[in-house]
Amino acid sequence: AITVDPKASGAKIDDTMYGVFFEDINRAADGGLYSELVQNRSFEYSTDDNRSYTPLTSWATSGTAKAVNDDGRLNARNRTYLSLDGGSSVTNSGYNTGISVEEGKVYNFSVWARAEQASALTVTLADSEGALAGARRVTARGGWTKYTAKFTATRTSANGRLTVAAEGPVALDMISLLPRDTYKGHGLRKDLAQKIAALDPSFVRFPGGCLVNTGSMEGYDEASGWQRKRSYQWKDTIGPVEQRATNANFWGYNQSYGLGYYEYFQFSEDIGAMPLPVVPALVTGCGQNKATDDDALLKRHIQDTLDLIEFANGPVTSEWGKKRAQMGHPKPFHLTHLGVGNEENLPNEFFARFKQFRAAIEAKYPDITVISNSGPDDTGSTFDTAWKLNREANVDMVDEHYYNSPQWFLQNNDRYDSYDRNGPKVFLGEYASQGNAFKNALSEAAFMTGLERNADIVKLASYAPLLANEDYVQWRPDMIWFNNHASWNSANYEVQKLFMRNVGDRVVPSTATGTPSLNGPISGAVGLSTWATSAAYDDVSVTGADGATLLSDDFSGDASKWTHTGGGSWSIQDGQYVQTDAAAENTMVSAGDPAWHDYDLHVKATKKSGK
Numbered sequence: 273a274i275t276v277d278p279k280a281s282g283a284k285i286d287d288t289m290y291g292v293f294f295e296d297i298n299r300a301a302d303g304g305l306y307s308e309l310v311q312n313r314s315f316e317y318s319t320d321d322n323r324s325y326t327p328l329t330s331w332a333t334s335g336t337a338k339a340v341n342d343d344g345r346l347n348a349r350n351r352t353y354l355s356l357d358g359g360s361s362v363t364n365s366g367y368n369t370g371i372s373v374e375e376g377k378v379y380n381f382s383v384w385a386r387a388e389q390a391s392a393l394t395v396t397l398a399d400s401e402g403a404l405a406g407a408r409r410v411t412a413r414g415g416w417t418k419y420t421a422k423f424t425a426t427r428t429s430a431n432g433r434l435t436v437a438a439e440g441p442v443a444l445d446m447i448s449l450l451p452r453d454t455y456k457g458h459g460l461r462k463d464l465a466q467k468i469a470a471l472d473p474s475f476v477r478f479p480g481g482c483l484v485n486t487g488s489m490e491g492y493d494e495a496s497g498w499q500r501k502r503s504y505q506w507k508d509t510i511g512p513v514e515q516r517a518t519n520a521n522f523w524g525y526n527q528s529y530g531l532g533y534y535e536y537f538q539f540s541e542d543i544g545a546m547p548l549p550v551v552p553a554l555v556t557g558c559g560q561n562k563a564t565d566d567d568a569l570l571k572r573h574i575q576d577t578l579d580l581i582e583f584a585n586g587p588v589t590s591e592w593g594k595k596r597a598q599m600g601h602p603k604p605f606h607l608t609h610l611g612v613g614n615e616e617n618l619p620n621e622f623f624a625r626f627k628q629f630r631a632a633i634e635a636k637y638p639d640i641t642v643i644s645n646s647g648p649d650d651t652g653s654t655f656d657t658a659w660k661l662n663r664e665a666n667v668d669m670v671d672e673h674y675y676n677s678p679q680w681f682l683q684n685n686d687r688y689d690s691y692d693r694n695g696p697k698v699f700l701g702e703y704a705s706q707g708n709a710f711k712n713a714l715s716e717a718a719f720m721t722g723l724e725r726n727a728d729i730v731k732l733a734s735y736a737p738l739l740a741n742e743d744y745v746q747w748r749p750d751m752i753w754f755n756n757h758a759s760w761n762s763a764n765y766e767v768q769k770l771f772m773r774n775v776g777d778r779v780v781p782s783t784a785t786g787t788p789s790l791n792g793p794i795s796g797a798v799g800l801s802t803w804a805t806s807a808a809y810d811d812v813s814v815t816g817a818d819g820a821t822l823l824s825d826d827f828s829g830d831a832s833k834w835t836h837t838g839g840g841s842w843s844i845q846d847g848q849y850v851q852t853d854a855a856a857e858n859t860m861v862s863a864g865d866p867a868w869h870d871y872d873l874h875v876k877a878t879k880k881s882g883k
């Protein structure tokens with residue numbers, strides 16, 4: 273039974289309560305929201321990004337065509353280019369199934385070229401059935417110059433290929449094909465951007481997640497082109513795209529940074545949402561757990577963060593405000609909140625650095641809310657220590673993350689009822705029940721009523737992750753799914769939309785009796801995730817809340833009852849369940865159980881070291 277007291281007044285709910293969290297995971301940016309159709313347009317793919325990559329990944333060559341990295345390069349941040357002899361050609365296969373075009377739509381082609389003697393380039397767009405548009409010709413001559421052409425698709429296809437054939441010797445770089453029709457003309461794929469906009473989110477947290485604070489904190493080395501698998505450093509991602517040095521993505525592929533900080537700010541503005549960037553705090557998380565002790569480097573990152581605020585909000589006369597204006601946005605982007613760090617596993621080391629970021633930001637920009645975090649999940653000593661430090665440091669807001677079973681979400685509706693009203697506010701920056709089924713969405717909706725009841729302390733909340741390309745899934749569940757030519761919403765999306773589009777002003781207190789429960793078949797992922805590129809498990813068991821064992825294995829026998837998603841190959845070796853390649857950096861092992869249960873799943877596994 274539910275009892276409502278219409279006369280009583282509960283917590284005030286801020287308009288900013290619900291937003292989205294965007295991370296380039298599951299090819300959410302390159303091959304997703306960023307509308308570039310050519311994969312590896314700058315020939316910068318490297319084994320640093322993925323063991324299987326070469327500078328010619330996704331390119332087929334005919335005649336004499338080779339990737340070259342020498343002094344003849346386009347610029348210091350775009351090192352490798354393509355050298356074609358006369359009569360040779362290259363063909364790009366796009367992402368996944370190919371280049372997707374729609375009949376009647378216009379596509380903008382561009383290429384940077386250098387040719388000592390004039391060389392005509394013939395550019396064609398075709399699939400296995402033939403041409404998808406009339407061929408185009410441009411003539412390259414002299415030093416590096418950008419050439420452009422337009423295609424109008426005569427047929428719809430999801431399997432297109434783009435070919436550039438040279439009549440004479442020529443050097444090429446940044447071979448690009450972008451649809452003319454993008455969201456508000458700002459370069460983002462329209463159907464995906466529209467789906468995000470339709471949620472009416474109040475904020476966009478970006479650019480990640482683990483993407484932000486993993487890898488090297490060093491900058492890009494222009495002299496050597498040394499990549500170092502850099503953490504996400506915003507200055508790498510602005511300015512002309514051909515000058516943005518690409519980088520390894522924590523999720524196992526290359527990120528072009530075509531969708532960079534300017535585009536994130538622009539997209540937030542386009543959908544009427546508050547931008548909420550997260551910067552690395554010189555401590556890595558997500559299994560890497562390393563604190564950088566270089567004081568000069570720390571100071572540089574702190575200065576970069578101050579510069580970021582100036583880039584977003586500063587006048588056009590300021591150094592970084594001027595760069596924003598040069599990119600096309602003289603007006604400020606109205607940055608008010610900023611996250612420092614993500615899922616920090618080393619709370620003491622993190623806080624030593626966080627406090628220095630915060631002091632510098634508050635000294636120059638006292639109106640900015642600096643957000644801290646509570647570690648990788650909501651359990652264990654890291655969480656307790658982080659919260660203690662957050663309270664002691666009088667932090668404004670703490671970013672919490674958790675991924676749990678639907679039953680957990682039902683049972684923890686009261687989670688924030690007991691949070692200290694005098695302590696930091698909460699930003700629930702990532703959460704999801706483990707699945708895209710209706711029961712998952714329902715349990716999230718129930719949990720969100722608990723967030724609203726505690727809206728005096730829970731100030732911001734975003735489901736995660738937001739996007740997944742069905743041909744490149746590393747993490748599930750996800751809110752919006754897509755392939756090269758279509759996209760669709762999950763049940764979880766509909767719940768988010770319902771809450772985001774109907775944010776109340778104030779909670780009307782109510783009480784309910786009865787025990788929440790979700791009866792349904794347990795299936796799908798049960799949550800063994802591996803951060804390492806290669807892993808092995810032993811003694812895995814899945815038990816219910818009542819202790820009943822659903823599945824257990826010391827892997828002395830049958831591998832067939834274990835399935836997994838997310839790619840990668842697994843096999844049983846010497847009594848261990850072993851990932852035998854590093855294709856997938858995050859794999860969920862699942863134990864499909866056809867029976868109906870009312871269990872809170874507990875998964876136990878021993879991760880073997882040295883693998």
Ligand code: AHR
Binds near residue numbers: 295614736737
């Ligand atoms: O949302 C996917 C990942 O989950 C994020 O990158 C990370 O912050 C969390 O562990």
